[in-house]
Amino acid sequence: MHSEGLILFFLAGIVMVGMGVLLSSLLSPKKQNDVKEEAFECGIPTEGPSWLQFKVGYYLFAILFLIFDVETVFIFPWATVMKEMGMVAFIEILIFFVILGLGLIYAWKKDALKWE
């Protein structure tokens, strides 16, 4: 393993980012006033806390994303050997696809994919 390169890489990253932060904090003029605390450019001033609960309906998309994320992981090794394994691998992945496709159809029929 070329660990010298790795360490050099880490050091270069730390030095470059650190120097940027350090120099800007040393050189920049520091003046506080009320205008600086406001929201920049656009939008209206916020009212109340900005940590708000958002709509519960959205998390179905996150769950579906996670399931299809796992599916992608299993399709990837198949994709690299598809040509050499031929028809057998194709039928195997077809079964895999059909079973997970049933889930997608179910989600569709239940309106889980509707953005409301």
Next chain:
Amino acid sequence: METTIFYIISAIILVFSVLTVTTTKILRAAVYLLFTLVATAAFYFMMEYNFLAAVQLTVYAGGIVVLIIFSILLTHQINLDLKKINSIKKITSGLVSLFGFILIGNIIYTHTFKATSSVIADTSVNEIGRTLLNYGDGGYILPFEVISVLLLAAMIGAIIIAKKK
């Protein structure tokens, strides 16, 4: 050199695991969990299981932690300070964990581990795909298909629970 990197990664894993279970801010716990999982992926990279490390990053760090943070946002607890646990419970759980660790550590140090072979298997993605789709001896086609049924069941279950009014 690799030894040093190993110890640094172990230190990261242990420190952030402890922080995950002891911090009082729930969102911070999720972020510490993310660091632990990424450091675990580094272990896999060091052992040259590159595909497994990539899977760890995409599914755990990119999927499960995102889902956990999502659920924290949905249940309105970003600023919530977790309840203080009474110290008796803390001490009891700590002692139970410590006892278990000492037991396991003792077994680890008294047992002699012997490698059965010095041949190292090819762990490229090609070889993984060939083994995964192989239906003969040493193939993993059955779990591969069963996983799709499991994912289907999880998907339908999640939709039913979520859609219930």
Next chain:
Amino acid sequence: MIEGIEIQHIILVSSLMFFIGVYGFMTRKNLITMLMAIELMLNAVNINFVAFNKYLHPENMQGHFYSLFIIAIAAAEAAVAIAIIINLYRNLHSIDVEDVNNMKH
């Protein structure tokens, strides 16, 4: 295999991680943090499988595939668990384990 590292060190790290997860599971009362503790334990088990595979049986890849399937199962488990947690929050407005004390709502 990591050069200069015995298998004992890796297993020691993973078992420490497992028992930290056990400690978290016993002390936490919030369902989401308990789920995080379970993820820690699953992760420790995965490290174990990979280490045993790489150090003791490097000629085949059973540990590798076992970890792969554990990761997939952990994803399915997290999806269902979080669906349940959010549904509980909708009904009870709390995700504390001590508030969940009736079977049907």
